[in-house]
Amino acid sequence: MAAARLWVVAVAVAVAVAVMAAAVEGKSYNITKILAAHPEFSKFNEMLSKTRLAYDINRRQTITVLAVDNSAMASLDHFTLPTIRHILSLHILVDYYGSKKLHALSHGATASSSMFQATGSAPGTTGYVNITSHKGGKIDFISEDADESAKPSRYVKSVKEIPYDISVLQVSSVLSSSEAEAPVPPPAPVNLTELLSKKYCKSFAGLLAANADVFRAVNETKDNGLTLFCPVDAAVAAFMPSYKNLTAKAKTAILLYHAVPDYFSLQLLKSNNGMVTTLATASESKKDYSYDVQNKGETVTLDTRVVNSAVTATVGDAEPLAVYAVTKFLKPKELYKVVEAPAPAPEPSKKHKSAADDSSDDSSDDSGDVKAHKGAAAPAPLARWATAAAAAAVAALMLMA
Numbered sequence: 335m336a337a338a339r340l341w342v343v344a345v346a347v348a349v350a351v352a353v354m355a356a357a358v359e360g361k362s363y364n365i366t367k368i369l370a371a372h373p374e375f376s377k378f379n380e381m382l383s384k385t386r387l388a389y390d391i392n393r394r395q396t397i398t399v400l401a402v403d404n405s406a407m408a409s410l411d412h413f414t415l416p417t418i419r420h421i422l423s424l425h426i427l428v429d430y431y432g433s434k435k436l437h438a439l440s441h442g443a444t445a446s447s448s449m450f451q452a453t454g455s456a457p458g459t460t461g462y463v464n465i466t467s468h469k470g471g472k473i474d475f476i477s478e479d480a481d482e483s484a485k486p487s488r489y490v491k492s493v494k495e496i497p498y499d500i501s502v503l504q505v506s507s508v509l510s511s512s513e514a515e516a517p518v519p520p521p522a523p524v525n526l527t528e529l530l531s532k533k534y535c536k537s538f539a540g541l542l543a544a545n546a547d548v549f550r551a552v553n554e555t556k557d558n559g560l561t562l563f564c565p566v567d568a569a570v571a572a573f574m575p576s577y578k579n580l581t582a583k584a585k586t587a588i589l590l591y592h593a594v595p596d597y598f599s600l601q602l603l604k605s606n607n608g609m610v611t612t613l614a615t616a617s618e619s620k621k622d623y624s625y626d627v628q629n630k631g632e633t634v635t636l637d638t639r640v641v642n643s644a645v646t647a648t649v650g651d652a653e654p655l656a657v658y659a660v661t662k663f664l665k666p667k668e669l670y671k672v673v674e675a676p677a678p679a680p681e682p683s684k685k686h687k688s689a690a691d692d693s694s695d696d697s698s699d700d701s702g703d704v705k706a707h708k709g710a711a712a713p714a715p716l717a718r719w720a721t722a723a724a725a726a727a728v729a730a731l732m733l734m735a
């Protein structure tokens with residue numbers, strides 16, 4: 335009995351260690367670069383970039399991209415860009431299917447969730463893709479809501495496999511789905527000033543409105559996918575002394591830092607972890623200006639390595655624009671000193687005092703567990719996997735006890 339229990343514990347620990355090792359070894363990928371080596375997919379590749387799906391793919395782990403060649407892409411010519419985004423997001427499966435796994439499907443069939451479904455754009459079960467493995471090795475893909483006349487898209491070949499991060503497979507034709515092909519209504523006109531001034535973010539709206547360059551950049555992006563994190567009025571008030579000290583250039587950068595040029599529904603934020611780049615990244619070519627978006631249970635946190643802010647309310651959410659109120663002003667590591675991981679037994683009263691980082695609004699937020707990636711070479715999401723695996727092992731041990 336005791337021996338059996340011990341054995342289970344040993345396995346749990348071994349699995350956790352294996353997962354940690356795998357996570358640390360895992361590499362990030364760039365779908366644009368992967369496809370660039372294959373000119374027959376240049377149109378597909380171009381559209382992934384234009385629809386910003388390339389960015390979504392690179393942020394994810396464990397993904398399968400169903401690519402079609404240039405001639406098959408012609409069937410998309412008459413669609414608008416937002417509709418093409420929906421259709422192509424159906425070709426991004428949020429699970430890993432290498433050619434080996436496809437050919438060994440149990441019961442010969444499965445259904446996979448796609449990014450169309452995962453982003454919340456698709457109603458009901460549309461956005462699932464049925465995969466069927468036929469005798470003789472032929473494999474078909476068809477969207478679950480495809481009508482009876484639709485022909486399945488056939489597996490052609492494996493283009494690139496990085497187990498179990500990303501698999502790129504060629505399929506014969508664009509998947510047909512009436513939901514994905516439905517015209518996407520143009521975004522309703524949004525008066526940004528009015529939206530931001532409603533609740534929570536009056537002060538931040540004032541800062542944006544006072545900086546013509548920033549306002550123009552944000553206003554121009556809002557129709558093409560924008561997520562704006564606006565610090566609540568109290569956070570802006572607490573940060574003002576420090577803000578006033580910044581140069582004009584740094585003020586512009588820090589305001590742009592709150593704008594992510596992609597649309598994230600709250601559901602997507604909650605189901606995803608990873609780095610996001612910002613409008614500040616685009617404005618200063620050699621600077622990073624990114625931060626780590628994580629979810630802890632139902633809470634979405636933004637870790638800049640200087641401050642850890644959290645989404646506290648949705649101010650507005652209508653694709654392609656989402657505005658969320660956040661608890662703290664986001665301080666980029668490019669402008670403020672990185673807060674090092676706290677000592678094992680932190681003294682709450684005296685820490686993080688530095689010349690550049692002296693506003694008192696963020697000295698109580700470091701929960702310790704999000705600092706795993708400090709100074710490590712591994713990308714943050716991978717480090718977090720490792721942490722999760724370790725936590726799972728601890729949980730397993732506790733269950734055994």
Ligand SMILES: *[C@@H]1O[C@H](CO)[C@@H](O)[C@H](O)[C@H]1NC(C)=O
Nearest residue numbers: 363364365366367368370392
């Ligand atoms: C991905 O690769 C493309 C082409 O090589 C490059 O232009 C782009 O900057 C890369 N993106 C990232 C995020 O590294």
Ligand SMILES: *[C@@H]1O[C@H](CO)[C@@H](O)[C@H](O)[C@H]1NC(C)=O
Nearest residue numbers: 445464476477478479480481
């Ligand atoms: C996809 O699979 C589901 C469940 O097996 C089935 O109900 C549905 O009809 C399938 N759709 C298509 C288009 O084959």
Ligand SMILES: *[C@@H]1O[C@H](CO)[C@@H](O)[C@H](O)[C@H]1NC(C)=O
Nearest residue numbers: 523524525526527528529531
């Ligand atoms: C947006 O709203 C603000 C405040 O309500 C108003 O002053 C401004 O004129 C509006 N702008 C446009 C373009 O309608």
Ligand SMILES: *[C@@H]1O[C@H](CO)[C@@H](O)[C@H](O)[C@H]1NC(C)=O
Nearest residue numbers: 523524549550553554556557
């Ligand atoms: C913001 O963008 C809208 C178009 O979406 C435009 O009509 C409006 O004039 C812009 N506002 C400002 C102040 O530039």
Ligand SMILES: *[C@@H]1O[C@H](CO)[C@@H](O)[C@H](O)[C@H]1NC(C)=O
Nearest residue numbers: 575576577579689690692693
């Ligand atoms: C602003 O800068 C001055 C001069 O460098 C410094 O003495 C002061 O502490 C700074 N204040 C804040 C709030 O950063």
